[in-house]
Amino acid sequence: MKGYVFHGPGQAAWEDVPDPGVQEPTDAVVRVDTVTICGTDLHILKGDVPEVRPGTILGHEAVGEVVEVGADVRTVRPGDRVLVSCITSCGRCRFCREAMYGQCRGGGGWILGHLVDGTQAEYVRVPFADLSVHPLPASVTNEDAVLLADIFPTAYEVGVLNGRVRPGDTVAVVGAGPVGLAAIATARLFAPERVIAVDVAPARLEAARKLGAEVVADARETPEQLVADLTGGLGADVVVEAVGVPETFELCTRMVRPGGHVANVGVHGRPATLHLEDLWIKNVTITTGLVDTHSTPTLLRMAAAGRLPASQLVTHTFPLERMEEAYDVFAHAAETGALKVVLGGPQREVVPVTSA
Ligand SMILES: [Zn+2]
Numbered sequence: 036m037k038g039y040v041f042h043g044p045g046q047a048a049w050e051d052v053p054d055p056g057v058q059e060p061t062d063a064v065v066r067v068d069t070v071t072i073c074g075t076d077l078h079i080l081k082g083d084v085p086e087v088r089p090g091t092i093l094g095h096e097a098v099g100e101v102v103e104v105g106a107d108v109r110t111v112r113p114g115d116r117v118l119v120s121c122i123t124s125c126g127r128c129r130f131c132r133e134a135m136y137g138q139c140r141g142g143g144g145w146i147l148g149h150l151v152d153g154t155q156a157e158y159v160r161v162p163f164a165d166l167s168v169h170p171l172p173a174s175v176t177n178e179d180a181v182l183l184a185d186i187f188p189t190a191y192e193v194g195v196l197n198g199r200v201r202p203g204d205t206v207a208v209v210g211a212g213p214v215g216l217a218a219i220a221t222a223r224l225f226a227p228e229r230v231i232a233v234d235v236a237p238a239r240l241e242a243a244r245k246l247g248a249e250v251v252a253d254a255r256e257t258p259e260q261l262v263a264d265l266t267g268g269l270g271a272d273v274v275v276e277a278v279g280v281p282e283t284f285e286l287c288t289r290m291v292r293p294g295g296h297v298a299n300v301g302v303h304g305r306p307a308t309l310h311l312e313d314l315w316i317k318n319v320t321i322t323t324g325l326v327d328t329h330s331t332p333t334l335l336r337m338a339a340a341g342r343l344p345a346s347q348l349v350t351h352t353f354p355l356e357r358m359e360e361a362y363d364v365f366a367h368a369a370e371t372g373a374l375k376v377v378l379g380g381p382q383r384e385v386v387p388v389t390s391a
């Protein structure tokens with residue numbers, strides 16, 4: 036089969052690799068029908084994630100059909116259409132028992148396209164299949180579903196739920212890339228008073244408006260003042276950091292109201308300053324996290340009901356074999372306007388949702 040293989044920083048190729056097979060009785064092999072590229076994959080290519088060994092197939096998000104299962108797999112069978120989650124779960128360790136699958140110590144966690152071969156290939160072996168793939172309702176398209184492998188649960192769990200968004204809140208989302216946009220879309224589920232999107236790219240701010248941000252602000256034009264003006268000088272109830280650089284994290288801590296929450300989602304590669312000289316008196320809660328994907332079944336039900344605008348983030352589609360071109364488009368988002376690029380064969384026919 037073909038797969039997108041990492042060969043060290045700056046080097047990767049769509050090339051021939053051996054077909055995967057069942058290695059453990061808890062494995063499933065999935066034929067990849069639809070797959071996407073994550074910002075994390077670009078970090079790997081830059082050499083920011085040194086534990087990824089050369090020779091590893093990248094990718095941790097996919098939709099496909101189960102073609103083979105090990106003897107101990109109970110919840111899926113060959114022929115089932117499934118979502119392959121970015122997080123694998125052993126189901127037995129302390130963290131899995133607390134639904135903190137992202138921290139799994141039993142061989143799961145974020146392993147696909149990281150510690151084992153991933154989903155950017157024609158087939159993928161998924162360990163611990165019972166807890167790591169989700170059978171898909173027929174009414175959810177591949178394009179919607181593939182965004183529920185990582186982007187949507189990450190934004191919802193690490194941004195919106197950790198940030199404790201409540202009805203009537205002012206929510207500021209700093210960074211309107213795919214995760215920030217998904218945070219805007221899922222924050223709206225809680226009927227906030229307003230959502231404010233902060234970014235530097237006009238195209239991304241426009242996308243933020245489409246996904247439900249009432250106010251958009253250029254990050255270079257003191258957005259903290261705008262937030263203060265809109266909230267009677269208090270600041271936002273919840274601020275979601277979806278960039279991952281020191282400047283935006285520190286901006287978030289200036290935009291939050293006393294007693295509010297800063298939910299960090301961004302992947303940081305450099306130290307940021309925690310301004311305790313300002314924050315010590317403000318009762319502010321700051322959360323961090325890796326997605327656990329405990330919300331994936333909920334998000335899938337919402338997508339099936341037509342209540343999640345997941346595929347609105349898809350700006351480009353390619354056939355699987357044009358992986359290298361898709362990477363190029365995704366890596367140059369400023370010029371190409373790419374949000375999410377999706378690869379795969381013909382999408383499944385959409386079964387209309389009948390409202391109850
Ligand atoms: Zn990802």
Ligand SMILES: [Zn+2]
Pocket residue numbers: 124125126127128129130131132138139140141142143
């Ligand atoms: Zn575990």
